[in-house]
Amino acid sequence: MRAAAVKPITISDADFLKFREFFYRKTGIHFDDNKRYFVDKRLVERIEATGSENFRSYFIALRFEAKGEELQQLVNLMTVNETYFFRESYQFDCLVKDMMSEVARRKRPGGRIRIWSVPSSTGEEPYSIAIYLLERWAQIEDYEVEILSSDIDTNVLNAARRGVYSQRSVSNLPKAYLEKYFTRLNEHEWKIQRELVESVEFSHVNLAEAVETRRFRDIDIIFCRNLLIYFDDLSRRVAAEAMFDALHPGGFVCLGHSESMSRISSLYQVRRFADAMVYQKPLEESGL
Known part of the structure; x- marks a missing residue:
C-alpha cells in the first residue's frame, strides 16, 4: 500500500496579506506585491522548521509567542544585508573633510563625538567609519569619538562582532589599509583587528519602535543608508523623527544615494558640502 503524499505547504493571497500587515506593524518594513x-x-x-502544520497554525503561534524568538528568526530571514567596505565612500570623504570638523567646533577639547551607524549589517559601514577617522581625520586624538552601530537582525550583529569578511567585501580597501587593519585567514577570508571590533558598540534596535530608539541621544552624526527604501511613507516619518530626537542640535544624517529626507520630513535642513549632500538638525534647537 502506497503512503499518502505529503501535501506541500502553500501561502494563499489572504495569508500573504495577513503576514504583510503583521510584519509591517512589528518592524515598519513593507513588502510590495513583487516581493x-x-x-x-x-x-x-x-x-x-518549526514543525507547524500550515500557515494558520504557524501564524497563531507567531502572534502569541511571549518572547518574540520566532519573530526574530523571521526578521533575520526577511532582511537584506548587502554591503562592503568603503561603500558610497564620498560620504566618508564628507565625514572627515567637513562634518567632523564642524561638529568638533561645537565641542570642548577632549569632548565626546558620537556617530551612529544604522543598520550595521555585518559591520562593514561602522568599521569603514573607524578606518576613515583613524587614517584621514587629523583631530582624532583630540576628541573622544564613540561609534555606535545597530541592526534589527541579530545574525548580522553577531557576524559584525566576529569581524570575518570575504575577499569581495574588502575589495575596495586600499592595500595598505587591508594589511594594516586585517589578518588574512585563507584565500577567501580576512579578519579585522580586535581593536577595531572593540571600538564599535553594537546593539539590537528596531527603528519602528520608539521604546528602542529612546536610548540613543546626543548623537552628532547618523549614517542611515539604504534602509528607508524598505519602509512606507509612515514608517519613514517615524524613523526620521526618531533620528531627529536622537541627534544633538546641529547633528547630521547621511542617507543612501537614492533616498531623500526632503520627501520624508520637514524637520531637517539640507546641507550641501563639496563631496555630499546631507541633512542637519537645526542649531536653533539649542537656542544657539
Missing part, C-alpha cells in the same frame, strides 16, 4: 515569492519562500521555510 511575494521572496516572502512566501521564507515563510514556508520557517513553517517547516
Whole structure:
C-alpha cells in the first residue's frame, strides 16, 4: 500500500496579506506585491522548521509567542544585508573633510563625538567609519569619538562582532589599509583587528519602535543608508523623527544615494558640502 503524499505547504493571497500587515506593524518594513515569492519562500521555510502544520497554525503561534524568538528568526530571514567596505565612500570623504570638523567646533577639547551607524549589517559601514577617522581625520586624538552601530537582525550583529569578511567585501580597501587593519585567514577570508571590533558598540534596535530608539541621544552624526527604501511613507516619518530626537542640535544624517529626507520630513535642513549632500538638525534647537 502506497503512503499518502505529503501535501506541500502553500501561502494563499489572504495569508500573504495577513503576514504583510503583521510584519509591517512589528518592524515598519513593507513588502510590495513583487516581493511575494521572496516572502512566501521564507515563510514556508520557517513553517517547516518549526514543525507547524500550515500557515494558520504557524501564524497563531507567531502572534502569541511571549518572547518574540520566532519573530526574530523571521526578521533575520526577511532582511537584506548587502554591503562592503568603503561603500558610497564620498560620504566618508564628507565625514572627515567637513562634518567632523564642524561638529568638533561645537565641542570642548577632549569632548565626546558620537556617530551612529544604522543598520550595521555585518559591520562593514561602522568599521569603514573607524578606518576613515583613524587614517584621514587629523583631530582624532583630540576628541573622544564613540561609534555606535545597530541592526534589527541579530545574525548580522553577531557576524559584525566576529569581524570575518570575504575577499569581495574588502575589495575596495586600499592595500595598505587591508594589511594594516586585517589578518588574512585563507584565500577567501580576512579578519579585522580586535581593536577595531572593540571600538564599535553594537546593539539590537528596531527603528519602528520608539521604546528602542529612546536610548540613543546626543548623537552628532547618523549614517542611515539604504534602509528607508524598505519602509512606507509612515514608517519613514517615524524613523526620521526618531533620528531627529536622537541627534544633538546641529547633528547630521547621511542617507543612501537614492533616498531623500526632503520627501520624508520637514524637520531637517539640507546641507550641501563639496563631496555630499546631507541633512542637519537645526542649531536653533539649542537656542544657539
